[in-house]
Amino acid sequence: MLETGIIQKTLRVPMTAGPHGDGGTVARQVDTVLLSVGFKASGELLEHLSHVEPGVVMDTGVRILAAVRALVGDHVQHNVYFRDFPANVPDTVEFWLDCLRDAVVRTRPAGEPPDDDGLRAMLSTGRVDLLRLPKYGRYRHTYAEMLAAHDELIPSLKDRLTVLHLGRPLAEEAQDLYLALAGSPIPLGDTDLELLGELAAACVDGAQPETIPSRESLAVVNRAWLAAGRPVRVDTVTDVLRLACAMSDGDVSLTAPTRFRSFPRARRRALLTALDTVVRDSPAKAADVGRHREMWKRLGERLHPHEYPDLPHALKVFAVARGETVVRSLTGRVELAFADERVGDAVSLLTIAPGMLFRSLDRVLRTATPAEADAALTAVRETACQVSGRVILGVREHVANRTAPDAARIFVNREARAWARPDDRPPLPEPVVRRLTAILDEELTRRLPSWERIVVDPAVLNLTVPLTNKTAPNGFGVVPRGSVVPVDGEALRFFVYWRQARETTDFDLSVLLLDDAFRPAGQVSWTRLQDGGAVHSGDIVDAPTGASEFIDLNLENVRARYVLPQVNVFSGEGFTQVAESFFGFMLRSPDQAGRPFEPRTVRTKSDLRGTGRVALPVVFTRGDDGRWSARWMHLYLRGTSWANRVETNRVSTTMLARGVLERRYLPMSYLVDLLAAKAGTVTPYEPGMELDGPVTFVGLERPEGLPEGSEVYALDRLNELIPE
CATH class of the missing domain: 3.40.50 (Rossmann fold)
Structure with missing residues (x-):
């Protein structure tokens, strides 16, 4: 599986280790098939495959094709409820009446005609459950029958063409990717962490990273080192806790509780020895135990620290967790200083941990006197060399938005779930922001390499500058939150696919249309199949083998300034519970035919794995010049446990979209x-x-x-x- 991960992550195909032969014909056939899904082998890759035995080339081509098809979402069958979509989609009410009529026909006495007036009266009472109607929400035709109703895709010069390049041998590509992921200066997403774990195990005997900036990545690599009998790297007690979670296949971010395994005695001693060393060298670090007190208690039940009296500093950690020993943390002392309005003392304490100082700068600067602000900026200049570039860039982006209140203050947790509220913070003084910005720019410039060309x-x-991949979904063409990508097509088509794991699950693809002032200008969903130049493919309410929904927009006819697609969990399993789910969009010309899903027109595909019940992947904006662009959001709303709809979450989704659109990202x-x-x-x-x-x-x-x-x-x- 490493080869697949490397291809999807880097768009590089490792060299094929096969016998020499004349594989030119097969290589060209592979390239032709790749073109059908929007990919192409580079000249160097074709030349390499042309000198390999044909059978090996064919096997390699099958693996390459499987990897890139999954990358853009073409590894599953995308059927639609209305077979001819986007053509022949009926009026919403007429469609519902047809479903009711069908149900009555199935149950009425023989020879008695349906009563349309009676059906309309039933519908007006609001007591008809559409989901129970036999004809509603379930495919009425096979995938093959749907394909037969559509012509072949008409090629366009605007169709996507992504080049696959030739890499080095698999072992070298794996080693390079391992070092890149382990050395990433920003936290990795779940998919990359999983890939890093595979690579760490495969590359344990090769070169190792000099530094591993992300604590979660460190836990994953430490697990591989410990399994191979290598010494681990830890410098905080929380590093040891993360390692224990990794060894139990738990959550190394420590967001969700982990059920710790029963560790062999050798593993228990290794963990406790690492813990003892950390606290022996810096006793104050035991104060960090309080942040995850309950997890430490559960871990202690598995490690049996009382059996190791020769590791007294490790015993202290569990005494702190049980409340038998008190170690005051730096955070606690800082909070006391702020509570007493001693901003200068708080800054002095924070210089002990420069990263914490930088993360607290907004609080410091908005409560400081001019003299205290000068002292804080002096401390920033003196300690900047000890702070990671990622933190400096984060502060640089933050203060650029603090000279005036935000339209909405957006909060995003580690699982991409977001909420917004009015920004009631006093702005930071512009002179202070200018001075701070100059300090940050100077430090970042000093650290950047001096490339000549x-x-x-x-x-x-x-x-936007990628400051974290933790909340960025896995997929194709995925860019950081706040990034702006031009939309150069005339027809925009959204798609969502999901496959339930255990229970009946209904996802609903919807679009909210907004005017210049972010007021509602229409919506398209299962409750309104057509509106403002947009057409819905039909509602699917059950996905035991997978289901898809689409919304097609002719961008020239859309009567809105902003287009906000969303995926609502109406009922059943959430995004993290289903077997698979992803969102994406395609760009076409209005005269292009083809299937509802054509992989070579896919511009992006992103997995849906957030903990909320409403997904907001992206928002589209029409500029003053009439051109459209997409700004990525990667956000989730908590939503309700049942019946999330575009009409009921309009205020929250609009506020989040406006907050993202009006924020100045770096x-x-x-x-x-x-x-x-x-x-x-x-x-x-x-x-x-x-x-x-x-x-x-x-x-x-x-x-x-x-x-x-x-x-x-x-x-x-x-x-x-x-x-x-």
């Missing part, structure tokens, strides 16, 4: 400008441009024809541009 694809400039152009200041010049990339030597390329995808020795930072590596 930088080539940048302009398409990457409006993406764009990649900011980092590029800092790089340019050190390099002296940055060259914009144009397709087909000739380069006479190695360059550092920054863009969405690796272009063909880069000179040998070039370093490429594509979408999967943009996080590596964040300075340590």
